[in-house]
Amino acid sequence: MPIRILPDELIDQIAAGEVIERPASVVKELAENALDAGATRIDIDVERGGVGLMRVRDDGCGIASEELPMALARHATSKIAGVGDLEAITTLGFRGEALPSIGSVSRLRIVSRASGADQAAELIVDGGTVGPARPAAHPPGTSVEVRDLFFNVPARRKFVRSDATELGHIARLTERLALSRFDVSIRLRHGERVLLDAPASDLEGNELARLGQVLDPDFGASAIAVRHAAGPVMLSGWAGLPTRSRAQPDQQFWFVNGRSVRDRLLMNAVRLAYRDVLYHGRHAAYALYLTLDPRLVDVNAHPQKLEVRFRDSRQVHDFVFRALERALAATRPDPHVPAAARAGEAPGNGYATGLPGGDSLAPADAGAGAPSPGLGFELPRYEPGRDPFALAGAVEEGVLPTSGRPQMPPAGDYPLGTALAQLHGAYILAQNPEGLVLVDMHAAHERVLYEKLKAERERGTPASQLLLEPVVIELKAHELAALLERHTEWERAGFELDALSATRLALRRVPATLKPAEISRIITAVVHDLGLEANTHHLEAAADRFLATLACRTAIHAHRRLTLPEMDTLLRQMEATERASQCNHGRPTWTRLTVAQLDRLFLRGR
Numbered sequence: 001m002p003i004r005i006l007p008d009e010l011i012d013q014i015a016a017g018e019v020i021e022r023p024a025s026v027v028k029e030l031a032e033n034a035l036d037a038g039a040t041r042i043d044i045d046v047e048r049g050g051v052g053l054m055r056v057r058d059d060g061c062g063i064a065s066e067e068l069p070m071a072l073a074r075h076a077t078s079k080i081a082g083v084g085d086l087e088a089i090t091t092l093g094f095r096g097e098a099l100p101s102i103g104s105v106s107r108l109r110i111v112s113r114a115s116g117a118d119q120a121a122e123l124i125v126d127g128g129t130v131g132p133a134r135p136a137a138h139p140p141g142t143s144v145e146v147r148d149l150f151f152n153v154p155a156r157r158k159f160v161r162s163d164a165t166e167l168g169h170i171a172r173l174t175e176r177l178a179l180s181r182f183d184v185s186i187r188l189r190h191g192e193r194v195l196l197d198a199p200a201s202d203l204e205g206n207e208l209a210r211l212g213q214v215l216d217p218d219f220g221a222s223a224i225a226v227r228h229a230a231g232p233v234m235l236s237g238w239a240g241l242p243t244r245s246r247a248q249p250d251q252q253f254w255f256v257n258g259r260s261v262r263d264r265l266l267m268n269a270v271r272l273a274y275r276d277v278l279y280h281g282r283h284a285a286y287a288l289y290l291t292l293d294p295r296l297v298d299v300n301a302h303p304q305k306l307e308v309r310f311r312d313s314r315q316v317h318d319f320v321f322r323a324l325e326r327a328l329a330a331t332r333p334d335p336h337v338p339a340a341a342r343a344g345e346a347p348g349n350g351y352a353t354g355l356p357g358g359d360s361l362a363p364a365d366a367g368a369g370a371p372s373p374g375l376g377f378e379l380p381r382y383e384p385g386r387d388p389f390a391l392a393g394a395v396e397e398g399v400l401p402t403s404g405r406p407q408m409p410p411a412g413d414y415p416l417g418t419a420l421a422q423l424h425g426a427y428i429l430a431q432n433p434e435g436l437v438l439v440d441m442h443a444a445h446e447r448v449l450y451e452k453l454k455a456e457r458e459r460g461t462p463a464s465q466l467l468l469e470p471v472v473i474e475l476k477a478h479e480l481a482a483l484l485e486r487h488t489e490w491e492r493a494g495f496e497l498d499a500l501s502a503t504r505l506a507l508r509r510v511p512a513t514l515k516p517a518e519i520s521r522i523i524t525a526v527v528h529d530l531g532l533e534a535n536t537h538h539l540e541a542a543a544d545r546f547l548a549t550l551a552c553r554t555a556i557h558a559h560r561r562l563t564l565p566e567m568d569t570l571l572r573q574m575e576a577t578e579r580a581s582q583c584n585h586g587r588p589t590w591t592r593l594t595v596a597q598l599d600r601l602f603l604r605g606r
Helices: 008-019 023-036 065-071 098-104 163-180 204-214 264-274 313-329 391-396 441-459 477-485 487-492 516-532 539-554 564-575 595-601
Strands: 041-047 053-058 107-113 120-126 134-136 141-147 185-190 193-198 223-230 233-240 252-256 259-261 286-291 418-423 427-432 435-440 464-474 496-499 504-511 590-594
Touching: 008 098, 023 041, 023 053, 023 098, 023 141, 023 163, 041 163, 065 107, 065 120, 098 107, 163 185, 163 193, 163 204, 163 252, 163 259, 193 204, 223 313, 233 313, 252 264, 264 286, 264 313, 286 313, 418 564, 427 441, 427 564, 435 441, 435 564, 435 595, 441 539, 441 564, 464 496, 464 516, 477 487, 477 496, 477 504, 477 516, 487 496, 487 539, 504 516, 516 539, 590 595
Parallel strands: 041 185, 252 286
Antiparallel strands: 041 053, 053 141, 107 120, 107 141, 120 134, 185 193, 223 233, 233 286, 252 259, 418 427, 427 435, 435 590, 464 504, 496 504
16 A cells, blocks of 8 residues: 555544543543633533533633634644743643644534633634634633534544443543642533532632542541642642541542643552551542642653653652651641650650660559560450459459549640550550540550651661570571571661571570560561562562561550550550551551540430
């Protein structure tokens, strides 16, 4: 077959195939043109899922009557003029191909009136054939109507899905537009039904209200504000707390210089930032905005401009990761943490909060009968047949002070309150000024230990103890081989170990958190757990998983009976620990029932 020049009609349809994938693609291009025109209000009307009609109306600067025919010409644009402009794009559109591409596969009508003009002009395009411009009545701004999409391209029309499916894509696209510009009013209507009506506002409270419209009404109450800058790069927005995770990644929104993108590099940075606090298989919800010099990002990397390329992708990735990780780490059980607790000091209750002598939960002035220091201390086991609320028996055993119910500290001193009792050997019940606090003691202690181990690793000074006699452990050959491959991580955690044979390991030094009697059991369990994990090439993630596993196996477990001072000490440690609201596996460590919620449970006040 000889080489030939393609006709203009076919060229337009090929170009449309790259830009116009479905009805939502049309809405995207038209709405972005409206935003580039400085619109403060955009109304989108849709019929039959967009195939029947899509109308986008704005109050932007409009198009001069004499320039309207040029707007339908290929590669005609007012947004760039030279190569230099292409290297620093500040608008959403720039290629000058959206309107001609849409017009080539639909019946299009555009009416526009420039600011200050006496009247508007109208153009009609039918399958690529452009009619003459003529006067029309229209307020300042532009309206574009697109009917019968793909009517002249049967091969494309058959790939259009049901009206409901296509409408869902349009609704999702409109939500992204609404989150990209809080200062613009955006309304989406399907027939007579309004699907989204987001009024303009630049107040943070109203921005959260719009987030509530798009995500869900409770998002603002369960999200943290993110704002971090470094040189020409700034990250802002809102990130959902790990306890608000979702089964699907359907509430994740990224915007780069105001442009909605789906970028794997940015999503990976978020995933890594959440890795220590998000439950396996769950997905975070967020709306994040990255602002940087336009010269540092290439938005001309995708036909639909959904992906971008960064000049220094590693620097951007690390910036986003560190900023978001810092924001998540700053969350505490309550924003009003006492300064003493933040500094890791005893907050004046007489209990140790710095885990002295090997992370003991014992009171600082513990006397006779108190548990011995170290995580392996012996405590009375919980007895299932016994009433956990039998206060008289608890007093006899020294669990509660004989003076009676513990006194509350001054309101607001301790966000997690003071301990009242232990439930089923697994949960701590505490009281604070707002109501009842329930703490999963293993999950909470696991997080406290994990953050302490990470801090010691970063300082390069893990607290360790030299054993008088080495502890020899029998392992399977493949387990010992896997352990030796990670010997650097073990050493950084405070271990000194030697392989005596292919199956025998000698430990000469261990972290101070380990009680000698517990070493063999805990090390065997850690080796087993690490063997179940998939290998990772991310060294930092692998090192963190090692410490997380060690903390999990070392933390106090269910059926360990704690005294009230020990419970209070754990609560104080939680208040002073980063990410204390989730354990290392992403499970919540505590929850709270307010007095009002308790009153409703018992129908009080009715």
